[in-house]
Amino acid sequence: MKTIISLLTILTLFSFTQKEETSKLSFLQGTWKMETKENYESWEVVNDQELKGSSYTIRGEKKMTTENLAIKTLGDKTIYTATVLDQNEGKPIDFVLNTTVKNKFSFENLSHDFPKKIQYTKLDDKTLFVQVLGDNDQGFSYKMVKIGNK
Template structure:
């Protein structure tokens, strides 16, 4: 029983330390997103491009690219500190009256980063998983009209 308690205590502190580290300097924690990422879809591809500005704010843009090569900006993104917390903020042109919606970082365990905004209609969670130098998995999830929904985006580095 003591061993189980000790293991649980160690896991708690490891998770707590990871969250504290991400809160202190999100630009280092999320460096894995920097660069260009793409995902093939039946209608073309989706592209996310991330950079870091002088203030260490991570800025991203998401595009849809059709089979002809025409691209449409779908979303502008940021990972930044607001006060002492880290947020993933998104602006989608035809949603939320064009206003930015932010999701608070709630977990940083095992290279999985969960951002949440329970007040948002859908999604309520945005998740990024670092799968190594050339692969990243992102997904959105939550409830929509009383049903659980999840959409995955498996990106490869360009």
């Protein structure tokens, strides 16, 4: 009986830790603009286990969604899902949060061709540093600035 109670306690604490990771990402809520381009990410908190978002560009007065995004706690993992509309036959690609990486949120899928890692570093309440990395951590990065009041 003690073993079952101990196991349940450990599972509950681990589940709480994963929900906590998702809650830590709630700072993403709102709209973010890439510093050098008319590229945006918009996120909304659905609940303490899920965020939904999209990436889009604005050309003229037209908003063009390029990918749909989600971050969810599923069991013992926090998953970042990207569905790029004109890639991978429109199928979603999952990246798992690597909780051993400190000071940034590193979502990883090392079996994917590119990217293998999508990393968000909160520089302050209004600035994000995003890295999109492939083999040997090669790729590109950019800053995003929060716009609006959220």
